[in-house]
Amino acid sequence: MSDQQSEGMPRQSKRSRGGSAPTIYDIAKLAGVNPSTVSRALSQPGRINVKTEERIQAAAKELNYRVNPIARALPTGRTNTLGLIVADITNPVIFGIVRGAERAAADAGYTLVVAESQESGEREATAIERVMPSVDGLVLATSRLADAQIKQIAARKPVVVINRALEGVTGILPDVERGVGQLVAHLAELGHRSIAFVSGPETSWVSRRRWEALLAAAPERGMTIVEIGPGVPTLDGGTAAISRVIASGVTAVVAFNDLMAIGLLRVALERGIAVPSQLSIAGFDDIFGSDFTSPALTTVRTPLTEAGERAVRHLLSRVSPQPDGRRVNVESLLPTELVVRGSTGHPLADAGA
Amino acid sequence: MSDQQSEGMPRQSKRSRGGSAPTIYDIAKLAGVNPSTVSRALSQPGRINVKTEERIQAAAKELNYRVNPIARALPTGRTNTLGLIVADITNPVIFGIVRGAERAAADAGYTLVVAESQESGEREATAIERVMPSVDGLVLATSRLADAQIKQIAARKPVVVINRALEGVTGILPDVERGVGQLVAHLAELGHRSIAFVSGPETSWVSRRRWEALLAAAPERGMTIVEIGPGVPTLDGGTAAISRVIASGVTAVVAFNDLMAIGLLRVALERGIAVPSQLSIAGFDDIFGSDFTSPALTTVRTPLTEAGERAVRHLLSRVSPQPDGRRVNVESLLPTELVVRGSTGHPLADAGA
DNA sequence: CGAAACATGTCAACCGGTTGCCAAATGATG
DNA sequence: CATCATTTGGCAACCGGTTGACATGTTTCG
Numbered sequence: 001m002s003d004q005q006s007e008g009m010p011r012q013s014k015r016s017r018g019g020s021a022p023t024i025y026d027i028a029k030l031a032g033v034n035p036s037t038v039s040r041a042l043s044q045p046g047r048i049n050v051k052t053e054e055r056i057q058a059a060a061k062e063l064n065y066r067v068n069p070i071a072r073a074l075p076t077g078r079t080n081t082l083g084l085i086v087a088d089i090t091n092p093v094i095f096g097i098v099r100g101a102e103r104a105a106a107d108a109g110y111t112l113v114v115a116e117s118q119e120s121g122e123r124e125a126t127a128i129e130r131v132m133p134s135v136d137g138l139v140l141a142t143s144r145l146a147d148a149q150i151k152q153i154a155a156r157k158p159v160v161v162i163n164r165a166l167e168g169v170t171g172i173l174p175d176v177e178r179g180v181g182q183l184v185a186h187l188a189e190l191g192h193r194s195i196a197f198v199s200g201p202e203t204s205w206v207s208r209r210r211w212e213a214l215l216a217a218a219p220e221r222g223m224t225i226v227e228i229g230p231g232v233p234t235l236d237g238g239t240a241a242i243s244r245v246i247a248s249g250v251t252a253v254v255a256f257n258d259l260m261a262i263g264l265l266r267v268a269l270e271r272g273i274a275v276p277s278q279l280s281i282a283g284f285d286d287i288f289g290s291d292f293t294s295p296a297l298t299t300v301r302t303p304l305t306e307a308g309e310r311a312v313r314h315l316l317s318r319v320s321p322q323p324d325g326r327r328v329n330v331e332s333l334l335p336t337e338l339v340v341r342g343s344t345g346h347p348l349a350d351a352g353a
Numbered sequence: 354m355s356d357q358q359s360e361g362m363p364r365q366s367k368r369s370r371g372g373s374a375p376t377i378y379d380i381a382k383l384a385g386v387n388p389s390t391v392s393r394a395l396s397q398p399g400r401i402n403v404k405t406e407e408r409i410q411a412a413a414k415e416l417n418y419r420v421n422p423i424a425r426a427l428p429t430g431r432t433n434t435l436g437l438i439v440a441d442i443t444n445p446v447i448f449g450i451v452r453g454a455e456r457a458a459a460d461a462g463y464t465l466v467v468a469e470s471q472e473s474g475e476r477e478a479t480a481i482e483r484v485m486p487s488v489d490g491l492v493l494a495t496s497r498l499a500d501a502q503i504k505q506i507a508a509r510k511p512v513v514v515i516n517r518a519l520e521g522v523t524g525i526l527p528d529v530e531r532g533v534g535q536l537v538a539h540l541a542e543l544g545h546r547s548i549a550f551v552s553g554p555e556t557s558w559v560s561r562r563r564w565e566a567l568l569a570a571a572p573e574r575g576m577t578i579v580e581i582g583p584g585v586p587t588l589d590g591g592t593a594a595i596s597r598v599i600a601s602g603v604t605a606v607v608a609f610n611d612l613m614a615i616g617l618l619r620v621a622l623e624r625g626i627a628v629p630s631q632l633s634i635a636g637f638d639d640i641f642g643s644d645f646t647s648p649a650l651t652t653v654r655t656p657l658t659e660a661g662e663r664a665v666r667h668l669l670s671r672v673s674p675q676p677d678g679r680r681v682n683v684e685s686l687l688p689t690e691l692v693v694r695g696s697t698g699h700p701l702a703d704a705g706a
Numbered sequence: 707c708g709a710a711a712c713a714t715g716t717c718a719a720c721c722g723g724t725t726g727c728c729a730a731a732t733g734a735t736g
Numbered sequence: 737c738a739t740c741a742t743t744t745g746g747c748a749a750c751c752g753g754t755t756g757a758c759a760t761g762t763t764t765c766g
Binding site: 023024025035036038039040043067068070071072073074075076 | 724
């Protein structure tokens with residue numbers, strides 16, 4: 001019974017299907033060695049006799065062999081894949097992150113799977129559960145999860161968060177103070193004495209940080225500053241804030257992000273308010289399109305592509321430690337910088353009155 | 354050194370690691386059945402006695418079991434993953450495609466891996482080779498590969514291409530005529546008698562299609578039309594074309610895409626040309642930011658999110674045929690439509706002279 | 707009441723690699 | 737030339753599911 005396999009015609013030999021991709025068994029047969037030798041030759045160069053290795057390489061090339069990443073992942077647990085979870089793929093702030101992450105991953109021979117949570121914590125948790133088993137690590141950009149949830153995930157797989165400070169979890173964070181300092185100095189030089197900050201969502205860590213930085217920098221230059229908000233971080237969120245901005249009597253307004261700033265800019269122009277002479281407007285992030293406006297938007301740029309890149313490189317350094325000791329410096333903050341365009345300028349002499 | 358693992362405690366029993374994820378073997382033990390029964394209970398509801406199935410479900414829930422997609426993929430070949438290859442993730446035309454594709458994939462419980470070719474055919478081929486073994490199908494958006502290469506790939510795995518017509522390969526294509534017809538009608542109604550089309554790259558299938566549609570529609574309305582180009586499909590590409598546009602004496606210009614249109618708009622305003630009274634400008638795609646300009650851009654919208662969605666849904670229908678016969682209608686073209694904003698208007702009476 | 711039809715669950719092979727252990731071959735050393 | 741160290745490559749178990757073949761138990765029906 002047990003030898004029913006061996007009797008009769010030479011029923012298709014154990015390993016060798018027709019159309020399918022070649023396996024190490026095919027190579028082994030062709031090179032006349034054991035499959036395990038092939039595996040070693042391919043993944044641990046040097047472990048095998050040079051002569052044999054060459055023979056195996058030649059056979060592999062002849063068969064046009066590609067290692068099956070799934071078969072490799074099963075025993076090793078390493079998938080050569082990273083996950084990137086974003087709240088909203090079409091949010092321009094995210095694009096850069098995705099690009100940077102994808103590049104860094106591709107450079108290292110890693111594949112990137114992208115999942116979108118659509119701003120929902122629940123969907124985010126689902127998406128994470130789905131990709132978790134098949135990734136070596138996760139980048140959480142703009143996560144909507146609670147700190148505790150993130151920590152729990154970080155305990156299972158390496159995790160890097162972007163734009164969020166979290167005890168025990170690596171975070172890629174911007175040097176908000178730098179860009180804000182430049183912005184405030186810029187406005188002060190132009191002659192502004194009062195600023196309004198139109199803030200974003202109450203729960204936004206980034207919005208809070210930006211506000212704190214402004215709150216610290218403005219008085220140093222002898223400027224007054226007020227916060228208006230919270231508001232939704234969209235064009236409409238900016239539009240909705242205009243009345244309060246005007247009522248506050250400031251000559252310059254800084255919005256939580258470029259989208260809100262553009263909303264402010266549009267509604268201001270509609271109402272016949274001259275920008276920048278009557279009202280200077282600035283935003284954050286330097287998103288795609290922020291220079292499409294007339295006047296173009298002055299903004300504090302956050303290097304988002306670099307954020308994505310760093311996040312992935314740090315993840316990789318934990319997933320597959322580099323022998324040469326190169327380590328990604330995640331301690332240093334991402335440098336932000338002011339981009340001066342047309343939406344900020346000297347206030348009219350009488351405007352400050 | 355090598356046996357530090359095995360000394361001491363009674364080396365872990367065959368199936369049951371501590372920290373690791375639970376397996377069907379753990380469930381089997383808990384429910385007192387054979388692992389294969391667990392597998393069937395989980396993947397073929399009904400094949401198993403209801404009573405037993407319940408017991409297994411309970412055990413699975415208790416252990417918080419999640420199927421290991423990699424282990425499942427190895428024997429079945431199905432990975433529940435789709436690949437999306439794009440030329441440039443940060444190209445705003447792509448965003449919508451990515452979002453639509455991701456949503457459709459997530460809805461079906463599929464994971465999406467995204468790879469960027471950075472406009473290089475070689476990188477694209479590499480990226481495809483890398484993801485090929487671990488996906489069930491591929492969406493090629495804005496491929497830079499030759500027709501023959503794509504056909505070769507399509508012979509190995511299900512492939513859907515976006516914005517490209519290719520014998521034997523499913524393509525998601527826009528109904529260019531519809532939007533162009535609306536645009537031409539709109540311009541004619543405004544009183545324009547002459548149009549210039551600033552074209553994109555010579556190799557762009559889409560640019561050619563748009564030009565052909567314009568060429569067919571304009572004369573029907575008694576308008577003259579000229580082509581200016583080819584040019585690079587960027588802001589600068591638009592900017593560079595302004596002199597030739599002015600020289601042509603037209604009152605309306607249609608750019609290959611919104612980016613070029615915005616470039617034209619900006620340089621026109623810089624030169625003191627009034628938009629739309631002296632020159633009406635329109636673009637294609639309705640990209641993010643096309644309404645940030647002053648005046649906002651009139652454009653022919655292509656439903657990119659739907660393109661991504663359709664591409665994935667069609668792929669899914671081939672990968673895992675729906676029992677209910679629902680099929681994705683890929684034959685019908687994606688409806689494009691005119692979005693009228695401020696950059697088009699009545700030409701000045703004397704401008705046509 | 708016996709046989710055929712059907713339902714249910716087990717066995718064991720398999721997907722395609724990886725890797726610990728070991729035997730044989732080779733080389734170095736005294 | 738004997739002895740020991742080092743290479744080299746094979747054996748076989750393993751990763752975690754899936755699935756065809758089959759044995760057993762249960763129903764149905766002539």
